[in-house]
Amino acid sequence: MSEHEEHTPHIVSPLVYLYVYLALVAGVGLQVLASFHNLGIFNPILAVGIAVVQLVLVVLFSMHLKYSPRMSQLCVGAGIFMLATLWGLILLEYYSRAWGSW
Amino acid sequence: MSDSPAIAHGTLEAVHPEHSPHLHHQFESIKQQADAGNLAMWLFLLTEVMFFGGLFTVYMVYRNWYYPAFVAASHQLDWKLGAINSVLLITSSLTMALGVWSAQMRRQGALILCLVLTFVLGLVFLGIKGGEYKEKFEKHHFPGANYSLQSFVNPSSDPVAMAAGDKPLPLDTARKTEVYFDLYFAMTGMHALHMIIGMGILIFMIFRAKAGAYTTGHTAYVEYFGLYWHFVDIIWIFLFPLLYLINRH
Numbered sequence: 001m002s003e004h005e006e007h008t009p010h011i012v013s014p015l016v017y018l019y020v021y022l023a024l025v026a027g028v029g030l031q032v033l034a035s036f037h038n039l040g041i042f043n044p045i046l047a048v049g050i051a052v053v054q055l056v057l058v059v060l061f062s063m064h065l066k067y068s069p070r071m072s073q074l075c076v077g078a079g080i081f082m083l084a085t086l087w088g089l090i091l092l093e094y095y096s097r098a099w100g101s102w
Numbered sequence: 103m104s105d106s107p108a109i110a111h112g113t114l115e116a117v118h119p120e121h122s123p124h125l126h127h128q129f130e131s132i133k134q135q136a137d138a139g140n141l142a143m144w145l146f147l148l149t150e151v152m153f154f155g156g157l158f159t160v161y162m163v164y165r166n167w168y169y170p171a172f173v174a175a176s177h178q179l180d181w182k183l184g185a186i187n188s189v190l191l192i193t194s195s196l197t198m199a200l201g202v203w204s205a206q207m208r209r210q211g212a213l214i215l216c217l218v219l220t221f222v223l224g225l226v227f228l229g230i231k232g233g234e235y236k237e238k239f240e241k242h243h244f245p246g247a248n249y250s251l252q253s254f255v256n257p258s259s260d261p262v263a264m265a266a267g268d269k270p271l272p273l274d275t276a277r278k279t280e281v282y283f284d285l286y287f288a289m290t291g292m293h294a295l296h297m298i299i300g301m302g303i304l305i306f307m308i309f310r311a312k313a314g315a316y317t318t319g320h321t322a323y324v325e326y327f328g329l330y331w332h333f334v335d336i337i338w339i340f341l342f343p344l345l346y347l348i349n350r351h
Contacts, residue, residue, distance in 0.1 A: 009136065009321065011206050012199075021196040028188045028342070032181065035347035043351075047343035054339045062199045063332045064325075069137045072144050079148035083155050090159055094166075 010067035020061045027054045124320040136322060143326045147333050150296075154337055157292070161285050161344060170271060171278035174254050175286075176348035177266035178243060183234055184346035187227050188338060194223035195335040202328045205311075205321040213324070214311050220331065221304045224297055231294055238283070245284045251276045286345055293341060296334050303327060 027050045034046045060066040065076060122132055129135040165172050201216030241260075242250035254276035257263035271279075307327060310316065316324045 009206060009325065011203065014200055014203055017196055017199040017203070020199075021192060024192045024195075024339075025189055027339075028185055028192070031343045031347060032185055035181075035343070035350040038351040043349070047347055048340070051340045051343055055336050058195065058332050058336055058339075062195060063329050068140055068144075071137065072140050075141055075144050075148065079144075079151055083151060086155070087159060087162075091162075094163055 010064065012061065012064060012067070016061055020057050023057055024054050027051075139322050139326060143329050147329060150333060154289075154292070157285070157289050158340070158344075161289070164281050164285065165344075165348075168275070168278035168281055171254070171275050172282045173349040174257075174263070174268050174271055174276075175243075175279035175282035176345065177268055177350075178238075178241070178253060178262055179286075179346050180234065181346045181350065183230055184342050187230050188342045190223050190227045190230075191335050191338050194220045194227070195332055197223065198328050198331045202321065202324050205316045205324040208317045208319070210311065210314060210317040213317060214308060217304055217308045217311055221301055221308065224301050224304070228294060228297060228301075231290065235287075238287075243283055245280045245287065249280050249283075251279070254279050289341055289345070293334065293337050296337070300327075300331055300334055303330075 031047050031050050034050075035043065037043075039046060059076070065073060125132055125135060129138065197216045197219040201213055201220060204210075204212035204216055238244055241253065242248050243253070251273070253260035253263045254268075254271045255273060257268040257270055304327075307316075307324070310323075
């Protein structure tokens with residue numbers, strides 16, 4: 001075998017996928033359960049918070065980002081930072097306007 | 103110009119005498135090729151994140167502006183169907199991940215089974231979504247000239263609104279429910295389109311897997327498609343609570 005064929009991708013155990021799956025299904029159940037309780041402002045925060053935890057699990061384990069090259073990890077980090085910046089600027093503009101006052 | 107490929111080929115053979123059949127000539131090694139492909143796939147997914155990010159931004163602003171209308175319109179959705187679809191898509195994500203594992207372990211039968219299961223789960227998801235769309239069309243909740251405000255200005259005429267305990271909305275507020283359904287159809291429609299594209303690729307992959315294409319050590323195609331399918335799952339993970347679970351208490 002030549003040195004060019006030595007690379008083998010990181011193989012994630014099916015058990016890890018199963019744990020992630022169970023966590024995701026539990027997350028859906030929690031979202032539904034929480035939505036039927038009046039938690040005020042925390043209703044949407046909790047719903048999105050659970051979705052973010054689900055996102056992190058999928059990205060790290062199902063999408064193998066935890067085991068991906070540093071460059072891919074940096075790329076995803078930069079993308080999230082970019083999205084957060086754009087959302088931040090839009091919301092800043094949205095909340096700083098005197099809507100209906102003109 | 104005419105002899106440059108020959109020169110390049112000759113150079114390659116001189117440098118890489120035991121050249122892997124899966125290694126494209128512009129890469130030094132399989133690892134470099136795999137890393138480059140992985141980065142390219144993530145870059146593509148980031149363009150998708152920006153695309154859906156725009157839709158989520160519009161949703162965020164309009165939900166703040168027209169909250170009572172969004173609550174009443176959201177009650178028209180069946181959260182049980184949404185939850186079933188969530189579980190279906192999450193399960194299809196599991197079968198896809200197991201498909202990647204099967205390809206890496208060179209298990210052809212398991213790979214084909216996983217791909218077929220992923221396809222079937224996606225199909226059931228779209229079937230349920232189609233049923234939901236049909237109901238919205240029948241109730242004239244599809245935005246446009248035939249949009250009906252009946253369920254919102256007179257909830258007692260609509261069993262779904264009655265069951266949710268909705269109060270009649272003033273006419274100007276009721277009109278804003280159309281904004282919710284604009285976003286509902288735009289976001290779930292774009293998501294469904296991504297699924298349909300993914301399922302088209304899945305059919306291609308099932309045939310290729312049957313021919314043994316992904317179980318000879320070259321699993322990149324299955325891995326990249328897995329990334330795409332998980333991304334589609336992630337979008338739904340956010341769509342479900344934001345569209346179906348507004349103010350259910």
